[in-house]
Amino acid sequence: MAPTAAEQHTRKAVGLAARDASGHLSPLAITRRGTGDDDVVIKILYCGICHSDLHSIKNEWKNGRYPMVPGHEIAGEVAEVGKNVTKFKTGDRVGVGCMVNSCQSCESCNKGFENHCPGIIPTYNLVDLDGTITYGGYSSMVVVHERFVVRFPDTIPLDKGAPLLCAGITVYSPMKYHGLNVPGMHLGVLGLGGLGHVAVKFGKAFGMKVTVISSSPGKKQEALERLGADAFIVSKSADEMKAAMSSMDGIINTVSANIPMAPLLRLLKPNGKMILVGLPEKPMEISPFALVAANKNLAGSCIGGMRDTQEMLDLAAKHDVTADIEVIGAEYVNTAMERLAKADVRYRFVIDIGNTLDKAAAAAVAAE
Incomplete structure (x- = not known):
């Protein structure tokens, strides 16, 4: 046997x-x-x-x-x-x-x-x-x-x-397959944690302008000075969010909490893309108008x-990207x-x- x-x-x-x-x-x-x-x-x-x-x-x-x-x-x-x-x-x-x-x-x-x-x-x-x-x-x-x-x-x-x-391929893959790896493009990174900080580094490796979007003002200095982000938006600040409306080609959403999506989608340019890599526990509520009006895209991505x-x-070795x-x-x-x-x-x-x-x-x- x-x-x-x-x-x-x-x-x-x-x-x-x-x-x-x-x-x-x-x-x-x-x-x-x-x-x-x-x-x-x-x-x-x-x-x-x-x-x-x-x-x-x-x-x-x-x-x-x-x-x-x-x-x-x-x-x-x-x-x-x-x-x-x-x-x-x-x-x-x-x-x-x-x-x-x-x-x-x-x-x-x-x-x-x-x-x-x-x-x-x-x-x-x-x-x-x-x-x-x-x-x-x-x-x-x-x-x-x-x-x-x-x-x-x-x-x-x-x-x-x-x-x-895990963290590296989770953010690299959607950047590659959704065209968010072009020098000069403006990339938003929502959430500055295990995934987000690597997304910032790959965005800069691709030659993009990178803006971190976070609910934690205390992360601003680290995002800009240590990780090399170009800008930082406090998502709780209505003035900062309004100033950044229609400015981003794409957003990598790394957040696993249930948060309002409409203000974030307004940050995208027409034809902009938000790619979900975080996994909130509850279903998201999104108005169809938030996507349809300016031909915006919402997609997901799972590792690679x-x-x-x-x-x-x-690529990480070439550009000295590590966690x-x-x-x-x-x-x-x-x-x-x-x-x-x-x-x-x-x-x-x-x-x-x-x-x-x-x-x-x-x-x-x-x-x-």
């Missing part, structure tokens, strides 16, 4: 797992599959903390499978490759983003848009093709089909590069395909989640997996 999928997952690893919707993370012994012919085995060194990790571990999207090991901003080194792997070798600096598999044969996959595949397998919290539950990057290692592995250019530090595998993810990293991060140890992860819930991070937490996960696991065992 052929071994079951679970029996093939014999490689021991350790992860930080949530056991229930409390979201509390603690070390857990897990297993990974053996090295398949097309697989890349990665020793994880860093993993970014995305806000969706917080939503997931607390089951706020009502799709949680426990125990859950989150994390889809994975950076590390290749430890082993399967016999058919041609793009990577042992020691290469690599990353894994929001997906680890797809059908690899549908129209979307064939066009390089694996992110649109009906059979997409997210990096964690879903049933993989072999019937096992995927575990994410808050763990010591991972085994991934080579198609879903990207190479980090030598000039990008792994810790600062890890968040680009593997070809675009590699392209994004290569602004706070590196933490594995033992600090629950405190980091509490701070993230309060937006108390500038702008992405990154877990130092390589240096701290084993120590945290050993400490947890000793405390039992």
